[in-house]
Amino acid sequence: MSSSRERVRSALGHTEPDRIPMDFGGSTVTGMHVSCVAALRRHYGLEAAPVKVVEPGQMLGEIGEELKAILGVDIEGIARRTTRYGFRLEGWKLFRMYDGLEVLVPSEFNATIDDNGDTLLYPQGDLSARPSARMPRGGHFFDAIIRQEPIDEDRLDPRDNLEEFAPVSGEELDYLEAEAKRARGTGRAVMASFGGTAFGDISHVPGAGLKHPRGIRDVAEWYMSLRTRREYIHGVFAGQCEIALRNLERIATRTGDAVDVVNICGTDFGTQSSSFCSVETFRELWMPYYKQITGWIHRNTGWRTFKHSCGAIAKFVDVFIEAGFDILNPVQCSAAGMDPEHLKKTWGDRIVFWGGGVDTQQVLPFGTPAQVREQVLRRCGIFAQRGGFVFNSTHNIQAGTPVENIVAMIDAVNEFRSR
Secondary structure, eight states, X not given: OOOXXXXXXXXXXTSOOSSOOBOSXXXXXXXXXXXXXXXXXXXXXXXXXXXXXXXXXXXXXXXXXXXXXHHTOOEEEEEOSBOTTSOBSOSOEEEXXXXXXXXXXXXXXOEEEOTTSOEEEOGGGOTTXXXXXXXXXXXXXXXXXXXXXXXXXXXXXXXXXXXXXXXXXXXXXXXXXXXXXXHHTTTSEEEEEOOSOOTTOTTTTTOTTOSSOOSSOOHHHHHHHHHHOHHXXXXXXXXXXXXXXXXXXXXXXXXXXXXXXXXXXXXXXXXXXXXXXXXXXXXXXXXXXXXXXXXXXXXXOOOEEEEEOOSSOGGGHHHHHHTTOOEEEOOOTTSTTOOHHXXXXXXXXXXXXXXXXXXXXXXXXXXXXXXXXXXXXXXXXXXXXXXXXXXXXXXXXXXXXXXXXXHHHHHHHHHHHTO
16 A cells, blocks of 8 residues: 555656545645534544644634544645734634634634624734734634725835735744654655745735735725736735745755645635636736746756635636646536536646545535535546546535534545545
């Protein structure tokens, strides 16, 4: 039997491994809500201990070594230790969710409850600053609070949208090197999220980790600027790319061959039925910067490049490949034009499908275990042919998903693996 790393590398090389590799928890787009992790731990009889929240915005839970072994996970993730809210993942304390579930959050995860009963989160944990995120009363994750200052067109400076990007520190390099060695020691393939390479990722635009965000920080304003302020957007992307390339060079020196896959970008280009822009706009605004990042990686490392984009993105797959992406996630087969057989037949020998194993909008949360099993087996049968597939659900597993359906998903993958 192959090791997890060998299994993943075979799949990445478009050859069929001994069994389908599986990822849960390798990144912030391939995880599970903390409540789902807690439910799985109860189901499998693991210790009843609060689960750590490793991504506060989406409230993703740490899968943990015991649960990874039970699930058969083949990916180990590493990431920068500072969250997008500007505080570190350290110094854990208890936090009670609206449904009463107690979880562990970082010590600087400082929150208050407003008059509506909503939970407010603060940048860098500073309660004297304006809150930057909100979990609605009864909710399960945080939405960004827009803190856009009035825009003076004559004073707009792309450097204002670069405040959160900076040279990686020596201390952070030490941390990433240690994390890479730890992850390699698990025997799993290592997926790294080094940050700084997501051009225009809308989850980062509001600057939730900044106390006084400057520049264009309103989501709607940003989308309009993609058409009306293209020179400004180019200035932001060019500055970000320059910083990212310098950081990647320093990080690669310290992490090197310990890393197998690097998560480049989570910028979404698709909606349920269409797209946010044309292919021509992608080529003008994003392609030059993606190609610089992926080109450097392919010339200087053995890392494979991972691109996340939700929605109906079939028309972008060719340009994603041209831009240097090796892997596509989350493979939202429920979106228009994203039929799994079409995807595999058209691009299966040129890009790795990482995800798409089961629909997380309808089937997994609202179907029966039998329906989950049926879809998982069908998707595996399509995507696993000739390699080029890593099993994951279509994006993170959300709060409220029945644990029996999650278990049915895992059981179906293992059933397919044993054929």
